[in-house]
Amino acid sequence: MVVDAKTSAKAVAKQLKHGEAYDASRSAVYKAKAAILNESYGDEAKSFGRLPAYMEALTTADSDTRAVLESSDGKFKRMFVCPGAARHAWRYCRKWLAIDATFMKTKYQSRLKLAAVMDGTGSLVVLAWCLTDGETLDNWTWFMRNLRDSLDGLDSPASTIVSDRNAGLLSAIDEVLPTTRSTYCCFHIAKNIKEAHHSAAAVRLFWQMVYARTADQFKGHMQRLEEVDKGGANYIKGIDPTKWANYAVPGRRFGHVTSNLVEIANAMVLEARELPPLYCFDFIYRHQMERFFSRRVEAINCDSPIVPAEYIRLQREIVEARRMTAVCSSATAGCVTSVGGTQYVVQLPADQNDMGRCDCRFYQQLLRPCRHAVALLQKLKQSIAPHYHWSYTTTTWREVYSKTLPPINVSALADGDLQPPTFKRKRGRPQKERKEVGSRSSTQHCSVCDRDDHRRRDCNLTWDM
DSSP, rough: OOOOOOOHHHHHHHHHHHOOOOOOHHHHHHHHHHHHHHHOOOOHHHHHHTTTHHHHHHHHHHHOOOOOOEEEETEEEEEEEHHHHHHHHHTSSSSSEEEEEEEESSSOOOOOEEEEEEOTTSSEEEEEEEEEEEOOHHHHHHHHHHHHHHHTTTTSSOOOEEEBBHHHHHHHHHHHHSEEEEEEHHHHHHHHHHHHTTHHHHHHHHHHTTTTTSSSHHHHHHHHHHHHHHHHHHHHHHHGGGOTTTOOOOOOOOOSSSSSHHHHHHHHHHGGSSSHHHHHHHHHHHHHHHHHHHHHHHHHOOOSOHHHHHHEEEEEEEEHHHHSSEEEEESSSSEEEESSSEEEEOOOOOOOOOEEETTOOOOOSSSSHHHHHHHHHTTTTSSGGSSOGGBBBBBHHHHSSSSOOOOOOGGOOOOOBBBOOOOOOSSSSOSSSSBBOOOOOOOOTTTTOSSSSOOOGGGGGGGGG
């Protein structure tokens, strides 16, 4: 049996039982797995000592790479990495950034922070990753400052950030990037509505409010929600609609109303969470190095004017557009009637600096012709590809991956004097859920007298029972 970071203790115990007829305790299996991983990757504490050499190797291999390491009293505090290739790719990607954090499953219980973006094909590009000793406001602010200094134009109103309403992250965004558009992940809001024991109708109507195209549609859904679930309506009213409702969000989300980009990133680097810090950084780096090269080859071999995913979608839209009726008003405007009889006013861009518009709002949100715009362009006998935003073109796609990540040999790195952070095991179960803005911590009480200034073992009434 091969044991690595992804192997569960349950699988090891099962193999010992079936293969060796040996019943091993769960604690013994965990210790054995830790010993095997230490043999493969080295001691976790020593891994921190090699991080300064790793940071130097990154910047030596690519001077555009931003790698920052901070320590306190000779102990590791936090480290940030943004490869030069990722900084270059950001200039040609959609200005929509998803940020999230996840727990490391190692002894020191650090936090792994990720920032991800989409290219023109809709593929995920992990731009930066960071390891900190917690999710404090100070750590989030430090991460956001390094991110701002690494990505040109992130502090512009044209950029949009989506997050899961983590209190520290939202405060850091407001402080470091006051002009950047900040939005909330709608999936997490819907999850909170459900966990707050509101009705299924509240969740269903919430999603209808998310995709409402106008303020009147939004108000109509809210009125229906007030009739069926007053508590759910009050909860949703407490969240600023400019942070999540399509009609009210001032920034552009390109059709994404959730932060599932980072959820996907977390799934891709799941194994990295089990590794010592040096190998965690190296795992993510090598993962992106492979992705950048494979996508570079794919982009070079593409011969269509727009990226393959959009080209396939366009063929479907052309078929749908043929069923519609278009009436032209000018060379750039017209009215399109769908099969169901609904009319849409379409305004094509007058030049490259202009933006197309349609009553369905998909043209504005996605920066590519919707099916109604396709119907009007067919009526005008104009080519469709030139009306796509530059981020969807094959030329831009090639430019995204024109710079690749140079290889780094971590096995040759020298040991250093950097010590691991102070390990403090907290009482109770480890925290697995992150606190969101507005959430309240539950207060523990004595199970005997119900007071909150002590616990059962310190209660005077315990001895009388």
